Amino acid sequence: MCATKLPRIMDLDTAYIEPLIKEWLQHVHEDNARQEQIFVEGSEFFIPFIAVPVPVMKAIFVITDHLGLGPNTRYLTVHLFDRFMSNQFCELYVAEMVSNPGEVAWPQICKIISSEAKLRLMSCMQLASKMDSHTKGLSISQVVRGLRWLDDKSEYTTNSIYCSEFRVYKALDFKIPLFTPLHCVEILLAATKLGQMPKIYDACVNLLDLAYLEHERLYSCLVFLMKQRFSEFQIDPGYIMALESNVLYLAAAVVLCATFILAVEHSETERLVQMLSNQVGIRVTNIWEMANLLFTIALQEDTPEQ
Structure with a gap:
């Protein structure tokens, strides 16, 4: 349990936000309805939390805590990484089906995803931190620190970090949830x-x-x-x-x-x-x-x- 007082995303003084509560709730309801429709129709390949098993979840929590990022950043990181990995898997699967329609090379697909996972995770965290607070967005040096903690045997250049962030953002269709x-x-x-x-x-x-x-x-x-x-x-x-x-x-x-x-x-x-x-x-x-x-x-x- 956290002993320190946590900063709030919004001031909960209802004197001035009460008129907005109904509109906020309506927006969340509409987004939930759209998401439910996608799941019911099966129009999009996405299984919630499939890409964030317990070890990955714990790593996200440890790194965000170590870097002084707030709880909202870690929840958003989970969502972005989960979405991105599902998207990447689907993309690689379709590409493999086109090139080798008779047999899908699962080991090759898993190897590609695994080799990039740590960098993509930090890119998701980088995007989440900027969405949560532009003044507390992760710097390149902080991303490198996180990567060293995750993988001390690999070297990551500034350019690879920039490219990875853009790659993730593009794969998400440049869409990041407005709420968690x-x-x-x-x-x-x-x-x-x-x-x-x-x-x-x-x-x-x-x-x-x-x-x-x-x-x-x-x-x-x-x-x-x-x-x-x-x-x-x-x-x-x-x-x-x-x-x-x-x-x-x-x-x-x-x-x-x-x-x-x-x-x-x-x-x-x-x-x-x-x-x-x-x-x-x-x-x-x-x-x-x-x-x-x-x-x-x-x-x-x-x-x-x-």
Whole structure:
């Protein structure tokens, strides 16, 4: 858990941002709907979090912390790297199919992706840091430091770093999300008037970190519960992927879970979860479900092994 006070992306004083909350939420809802449509139709090759297993996730967290980058940069780095690697895999696969239609050389594709992965990861972090704050964007020397930590056997030139950043940005079609789950958390804290509660912001960031680091475990448990509840129905894989990419759903569960951590009275949490449900368009039971899973994981993380 983080002991220092974390800087906020936005001032949660609702006196002047309250008129904007509805528009922010509408924008996030529209983006979620577009993303869900892509997953349901299968019109784009992208499986959320497929390129960021636990070791990669931990590396991103360690490097961003070492370089003094904020939580929003690490979440955005995860998203960009995940997107880029999926894009690169699809690109190489299609190229291989064209040149060798009879047999796809998987080892060759994996070798190419692996050889460039560390540099591409730092390029994603470089882009994320600039998006988060242009004054704190990673310098070339900082990128080199990160690369040395990841791979001390290779040398990276200034030109290779510049070229890699452009390569990644182009592969992403020059599109970077305007918001992350942390933005959504802050919007919900403002919308529910919880923003000024002592320690809640830091608790939310810690829980978001945990949700990222334990992503596979968290969503596997969630899918298991869903299958138990709808055992007679086949759950659409597209729906599951849309669920994993729904930043409002995750943010609502994090905010609710933070009230568990801070021991808010049950009557207040019941009122809060209804407010969250109205804001994010997710059923109350689903938000409780995710928040309880996250709370259980948090308790297990804080419990020392016997």
